[in-house]
Amino acid sequence: MDETDEPIRFIPSERHGTLPESFENQVLALLPRLRRFAIGLAGSRADGDDLCQMTIERALARRDQWQAGTRLDSWMYRIMRNIFIDEARAGARRRETFVDAEAGLAVGGEGAQEAAVELSLIDRAMARLPDEQREAVLLVMVEGWSYKEAAAIVGCPVGTLNSRLVRGRDALMAMLEDAQ
Numbered sequence: 365m366d367e368t369d370e371p372i373r374f375i376p377s378e379r380h381g382t383l384p385e386s387f388e389n390q391v392l393a394l395l396p397r398l399r400r401f402a403i404g405l406a407g408s409r410a411d412g413d414d415l416c417q418m419t420i421e422r423a424l425a426r427r428d429q430w431q432a433g434t435r436l437d438s439w440m441y442r443i444m445r446n447i448f449i450d451e452a453r454a455g456a457r458r459r460e461t462f463v464d465a466e467a468g469l470a471v472g473g474e475g476a477q478e479a480a481v482e483l484s485l486i487d488r489a490m491a492r493l494p495d496e497q498r499e500a501v502l503l504v505m506v507e508g509w510s511y512k513e514a515a516a517i518v519g520c521p522v523g524t525l526n527s528r529l530v531r532g533r534d535a536l537m538a539m540l541e542d543a544q
Contacts, residue, residue: 388424394440398444415447419443423439438516441503452495501529511529
């Protein structure tokens with residue numbers, strides 16, 4: 365994770381000098397990262413958007429549980445992960461009711477079709493990974509979290525996360541090689 369992914373804690377204001385940034389603005393700044401993680405967890409844009417919306421709703425409803433000065437991004441990722449687990453336990457049929465937003469869209473530009481095929485292969489391979497391995501791959505390899513930070517988000521020891529990541533990465537590479 366680089367410096368640009370850090371949540372902004374203060375914003376300048378001509379009228380008031382430097383004021384603490386509002387909770388809502390900090391959540392809004394995290395939205396692209398949360399959405400990317402949600403789509404990766406859920407396996408489709410529609411389900412990912414729903415998961416992201418549920419996460420934002422829960423965070424806003426429970427903002428009093430977040431402790432100022434702690435990492436809002438980590439707190440939000442944990443909320444999203446917990447919602448994802450709860451939804452998975454409620455039943456897989458919810459995922460089956462959504463249509464892939466990218467299905468049937470025309471791809472334009474030179475090389476864009478090949479890139480779309482490659483992304484589709486990766487998406488399908490990611491969807492076939494067990495939830496725990498997909499989570500580890502998304503947090504570390506896609507979102508750029510350190511092993512320690514990802515383990516804290518998932519709520520497991522660093523060694524367990526590392527094991528999930530290695531197994532997930534190896535399985536992903538095997539699936540992609542088989543697809544070629």
